[in-house]
């Protein structure tokens with residue numbers, strides 16, 4: 001779950017729309033399926049929650065109750081199951097760039113993490129052809145280390161060799177536009193600088209399947225333009241991109257298909273114009289159904 005909360009009014013529909021022409025029709029013919037999602041369900045189990053457990057929620061076992069008690073928590077408190085993704089199915093192909101939109105809590109980040117294999121499905125299956133990278137180095141970047149060290153760690157985590165990271169170092173720093181800040185600990189970076197460096201590292205390896213979660217929310221028009229070009233390059237090399245974003249402008253600029261999630265289910269899946277129009281209408285009506 002992202003730390004950031006957005007209300008429907010805050011969703012940034014028009015940001016830099018003029019700077020970002022809509023994504024051109026892909027030059028790359030769509031290839032074979034890269035990701036097949038078949039009736040995927042993902043749940044979180046929240047322990048120690050009070051109140052009535054969700055219908056069908058598992059009761060804590062004797063061992064779980066003992067652990068809860070040993071931790072000084074109320075052993076009678078229930079286990080609540082949050083069904084974050086409920087029966088999602090779709091096929092993504094090489095060469096596609098898919099935006100995932102939906103209001104807060106609709107399950108976008110959970111879906112992405114499940115596609116990347118970071119959380120196990122409660123039911124259903126995800127088939128992946130290629131290596132997924134969830135703008136992936138987030139987990140390994142360490143704020144107390146310099147950008148330079150983080151470029152090496154992140155590059156290695158993405159499967160590059162030390163030699164390859166060294167060769168691409170200048171290019172990554174240039175792309176991120178952080179100059180000599182690369183020699184300072186990342187905790188000294190602004191949110192925008194960190195986001196740009198993360199993007200630069202994550203796309204240094206041309207992943208087969210690139211998943212981006214809200215990473216482009218920060219960054220000026222020039223950086224967004226560069227990111228878009230990089231995403232097009234990856235797409236042309238027949239990669240698949242998933243972009244979770246609250247900004248319809250980013251989705252329109254970077255994607256050629258949109259999946260709209262609502263309460264953990266696919267509400268609409270189709271071309272950018274059609275889905276964006278319907279989603280905009282939905283959020284402007286305060287999230288009420290027509």
Ligand SMILES: Nc1ncnc2c1ncn2[C@@H]1O[C@H](COP(=O)(O)OP(=O)(O)OP(=O)(O)O)[C@@H](O)[C@H]1O
Nearest residue numbers: 001002044082084103104105106107108109110111
């Ligand atoms: N670690 C967690 N433990 C328990 N519940 C969680 C956890 N992460 C997410 N959830 C719940 O799962 C549901 C889907 O959350 P998720 O973060 O996937 O939605 P989202 O569409 O990405 O939301 P946002 O736009 O706010 O980032 C929400 O009800 C959320 O409260």
